[in-house]
Amino acid sequence: MDEHYPFELRPLPYEYDALEPYIDKATMYFHHDKHLATYVQNLNKALANYPRFHTWSLTELLTNLGRIPRPIQTAVRNNGGGVYNHNLYFEGMTPNSSREQAGWLGDAILQQFGSYQIFEERMKQAALDRFGSGYAWLVSDKQGRLKILSTPNQDTPLPLCPILLLDVWEHAYYLKYQNRRGDYISNWFNTINWKVANQRYAVCVGRPEL
Missing domain, CATH: 1.10.287.990 (Fe,Mn superoxide dismutase (SOD) domain)
Incomplete structure (x- = not known):
């Protein structure tokens, strides 16, 4: 991210209620x-x-x-x-999530994980296994190799290149889901902005034109 001091609050790219019923x-x-x-x-x-x-x-x-x-x-x-x-x-979220927009990233997921179902299962498990607050991530190295990992608190996966992340801090879901973290995680997959994720992946591997 190229912003520098003084940092500003970016506006949401959609309305507050746009992700309902998944996020309220x-x-x-x-x-x-x-x-x-x-x-x-x-x-x-x-x-x-x-x-x-x-x-x-x-x-x-x-x-x-x-x-x-x-x-x-x-x-x-x-x-x-x-x-x-x-x-x-x-x-990385949108009210108009469409896996058809996954593009080159979608091909990489199928090649490296075998199926979207396996990718989702591993991403969900990384989020569930994160004790306390943190994130589950889909990241890439410069060669385009994908990896799922999690980080505590507000740590980042840098210098690995972030593609998708799932926030599992309680403030991300507790008003709607209370202690049902698993339900929130499962529903998050319905909000993924695959177009943005694919663009991030292209930048990760040095091919932003893809």
């Missing part, structure tokens, strides 16, 4: 306008007195955490990760 309006409002907005504010606050880093992109900050001054390193890791992860999450 209230959850989308609080998740985006409250939780994500707080990460943006806290990231800017952490960087405010460190002009050296004002030209660094979000990706640069998160892939060079060892170069961030110790007094703000944890704040940048947590809040920068919160901004990065949530932007990918919200922009």
